[in-house]
Amino acid sequence: MPSQERFAKGPxxxxxxxxxxxxxxxxxxxxxxxxTVKEINDCPSLNEELxxxxxxxxxxxxxxxxFVVDYTYGKDAAxxxxxxxxxxxxxxxxxxxxxxxQGQCIGTAQVIRVQTSPNKTNIIWLSVPRELAMEVRSIxxxxxxxx
Amino acid sequence: MRIVNHPILTFPKQDMVTFxxxxxxxxxxxxxxxxAALHAADVKVLRHSHGRHRPRGLFCAIGxxxxxxxxxxxxxxxxxxxxxxxxxxxxETQEGKGKIV
Amino acid sequence: MITxxxxxxxxxxxxxxxxxxxxxxxxxxxxxxxxxxxGGQLIKQTHKFFGSKAEFAGERGMDIAEKLINLSSxxxxxxxxxxxxxxxxxxxxxVTISHEGAFCTVSPKKIIIATGASEKTMAFxxxxxxxxxxxxxxxxxxxxxxxxxxxxxxxxxxxxxGVIVAYQLLQAGVEVAGIVEAAPQVGGxxxxxxxxxxxxxxxxxxxxxxxxxxxxxxxxxxxCRLDEQWQPIEGSEQYIAVDGLCLxxxxxxxTELLWQxxxxxxxxxxxxxxxxxxxxxxxxxxxxxxxxxDVSGVEEASAAMVEGKLAGLYVASVLxxxxxxxxxxxxxxxxxxxxxxxGPASVKICTGLSKVVLEEVx
Numbered sequence: 001m002p003s004q005e006r007f008a009k010g011p012x013x014x015x016x017x018x019x020x021x022x023x024x025x026x027x028x029x030x031x032x033x034x035x036t037v038k039e040i041n042d043c044p045s046l047n048e049e050l051x052x053x054x055x056x057x058x059x060x061x062x063x064x065x066x067f068v069v070d071y072t073y074g075k076d077a078a079x080x081x082x083x084x085x086x087x088x089x090x091x092x093x094x095x096x097x098x099x100x101x102q103g104q105c106i107g108t109a110q111v112i113r114v115q116t117s118p119n120k121t122n123i124i125w126l127s128v129p130r131e132l133a134m135e136v137r138s139i140x141x142x143x144x145x146x147x
Numbered sequence: 148m149r150i151v152n153h154p155i156l157t158f159p160k161q162d163m164v165t166f167x168x169x170x171x172x173x174x175x176x177x178x179x180x181x182x183a184a185l186h187a188a189d190v191k192v193l194r195h196s197h198g199r200h201r202p203r204g205l206f207c208a209i210g211x212x213x214x215x216x217x218x219x220x221x222x223x224x225x226x227x228x229x230x231x232x233x234x235x236x237x238x239e240t241q242e243g244k245g246k247i248v
Numbered sequence: 249m250i251t252x253x254x255x256x257x258x259x260x261x262x263x264x265x266x267x268x269x270x271x272x273x274x275x276x277x278x279x280x281x282x283x284x285x286x287g288g289q290l291i292k293q294t295h296k297f298f299g300s301k302a303e304f305a306g307e308r309g310m311d312i313a314e315k316l317i318n319l320s321s322x323x324x325x326x327x328x329x330x331x332x333x334x335x336x337x338x339x340x341x342x343v344t345i346s347h348e349g350a351f352c353t354v355s356p357k358k359i360i361i362a363t364g365a366s367e368k369t370m371a372f373x374x375x376x377x378x379x380x381x382x383x384x385x386x387x388x389x390x391x392x393x394x395x396x397x398x399x400x401x402x403x404x405x406x407x408x409x410g411v412i413v414a415y416q417l418l419q420a421g422v423e424v425a426g427i428v429e430a431a432p433q434v435g436g437x438x439x440x441x442x443x444x445x446x447x448x449x450x451x452x453x454x455x456x457x458x459x460x461x462x463x464x465x466x467x468x469x470x471x472c473r474l475d476e477q478w479q480p481i482e483g484s485e486q487y488i489a490v491d492g493l494c495l496x497x498x499x500x501x502x503t504e505l506l507w508q509x510x511x512x513x514x515x516x517x518x519x520x521x522x523x524x525x526x527x528x529x530x531x532x533x534x535x536x537x538x539x540x541x542d543v544s545g546v547e548e549a550s551a552a553m554v555e556g557k558l559a560g561l562y563v564a565s566v567l568x569x570x571x572x573x574x575x576x577x578x579x580x581x582x583x584x585x586x587x588x589x590x591g592p593a594s595v596k597i598c599t600g601l602s603k604v605v606l607e608e609v610x
Contacts, residue, residue: 016439016442017439018438019437019438019439019593020591020592020593021298021437021439021591021593022298022299022300022550022587022588022589022590022591022593022594023298023299023300023305024299024300024301024305025296025300025301025305025306028301028306029306039587039590040299040300040587040588040590040591041587041590041591041592041593060296060306061296061306062295062296062297062298062305062306062439063298063437063439063440063442063443064439064443065439065442085154085155085419086154086418086419087152087153087154087419088152099446099447099448100446101442101445101446102445102446102448103445103446103447103448103449104448119296119307119308120154120155120308121296137446138446138447148395148396148399149394149395149396150390150394150395150396150420150421152421153394153419153420154419155294155308155419156294156391156394158394179393180393182389183389183393183395186389186395186397187395191378191379191397191465192378192464192465193378196376201376202377202378202464202465203376203378204377204378204379204380204381204465205378205381205385205389205397206367206369206380206381206382206385207366207367207382207384207385208381208382208384208385208386208388208389209283209289209366209384209385209388210282210283211366211367211502212366212367212382214376228385229283229284231284
């Protein structure tokens with residue numbers, strides 16, 4: 001987990017990849033060389049100074065286990081980027097249910113941007129209350145908010 | 148049911164052909180397995196077993212298991228999970244081992 | 249009688265890789281596939297693969313299939329037969345095949361068997377009701393044919409196939425009632441399970457199915473909790489209304505041809521059942537028969553691809569087709585395979601392999 005100081009500097013990738021499995025596309029994907037997977041079964045380790053939270057690794061991760069959190073996004077809000085492989089995609093500016101890791105609705109999130117990817121792992125940028133930035137990991141798109 | 152929107156896959160609309168199941172007309176896509184067309188039409192009972200006449204359906208979908216045997220154009224024991232659909236096929240729910248004419 | 253240097257049976261990830269690498273080395277290959285398309289079960293894998301770049305990690309299985317199919321079609325040394333079912337391997341080395349409905353005989357110098365595996369079922373009352381499918385069957389229906397067989401599905405088994413197919417069901421718009429797993433923990437990769445959990449799919453660990461219910465089709469199932477000895481706990485029964493049930497309870501290697509050819513077989517539960525004894529170059533106890541992929545032990549597709557490459561390179565070299573880069577490529581493939589199998593997630597596979605591999609792998 002990055003330190004408060006690192007979070008204060010801007011967006012950073014968080015790896016929710018805690019099991020040793022043979023996998024390393026994130027390391028190959030990072031344009032800044034910030035991710036290292038020494039042996040293929042090791043969990044990734046991040047050079048927090050090199051990472052700028054661009055989110056390229058998120059689209060490559062087969063486990064969809066990488067998220068980006070930016071606490072510098074607003075005074076009361078934080079930005080959370082999540083990978084999303086469902087149809088339909090939410091509409092930018094729409095408000096969606098924010099889900100935690102157990103799939104429980106813990107509030108709402110505003111969709112800031114829908115970043116589509118050629119490999120179909122799209123990235124949804126969410127503005128969430130700061131205190132929920134470490135909880136929100138998925139969304140539920142309600143009817144009438146779809147593109 | 149057929150998938151219309153999918154986040155990863157696209158299923159372009161294709162021309163439908165008709166065939167019959169026990170005399171009733173059903174639509175399907177030419178070339179898809181008969182079992183896929185039947186499932187799209189919500190038909191899951193494909194035969195009745197020879198011993199206890201229990202309903203049987205699809206299990207493996209790739210031609211391994213023989214759970215999906217039906218009578219197609221009078222030929223019994225056709226694995227409909229891998230038999231491509233053609234227009235005008237006469238498909239029947241198979242009873243037991245089927246009748247070899 | 250048709251002659252060829254190498255006959256490869258099965259055009260899934262292992263067979264395709266074997267064909268590509270054998271033909272690239274200069275061998276003449278006949279690749280036969282019983283289905284009407286190539287790619288085996290790769291074509292229905294809509295998820296991105298694990299592994300490293302060398303095994304196409306990060307790419308979706310179906311895209312890897314397309315890549316391998318295109319490669320195999322571009323190499324002139326490979327003849328491809330679809331709708332070709334191998335009927336028998338005879339003691340004189342002749343192989344009989346039904347190709348597009350016509351009976352043919354083929355006389356190959358070497359054979360690589362890459363027939364894959366089939367889905368297991370499990371015993372419980374009414375397990376034959378229509379609406380109860382192998383998880384892979386539902387994957388075929390929805391991802392290859394665009395048809396979903398049920399509105400609400402329960403998955404049995406939280407190994408990688410169970411968690412992957414459950415997620416793909418969500419993607420296809422099917423409601424997943426939950427995943428039932430007899431073990432106290434999820435067997436599949438934790439990241440796959442996490443994808444389901446954050447969409448609210450319950451995972452019932454230490455639970456099993458007690459019976460299925462329905463008149464002519466499945467209408468619901470009763471599940472129950474298991475104690476530490478994996479025995480049902482009385483009074484813990486729970487009814488779940490579903491019109492679909494997926495069984496993701498393992499695969500069995502499709503070994504009929506190996507038995508027929510008198511290859512020495514051994515039971516290894518960790519590998520899915522009976523598998524052929526073989527050496528580190530994928531050669532069985534039969535002088536001319538090699539194996540690759542799930543038929544030699546059920547494992548991830550990434551391992552099947554590397555095994556295919558190994559078998560293809562090696563068999564070509566035995567027939568005198570050896571590229572200058574052979575030693576390097578062969579060693580790289582071997583280290584790839586040991587790297588894939590070196591982690592804690594592969595302990596079971598390695599235990600199984602230790603029973604059937606005649607010399608140390610790698």
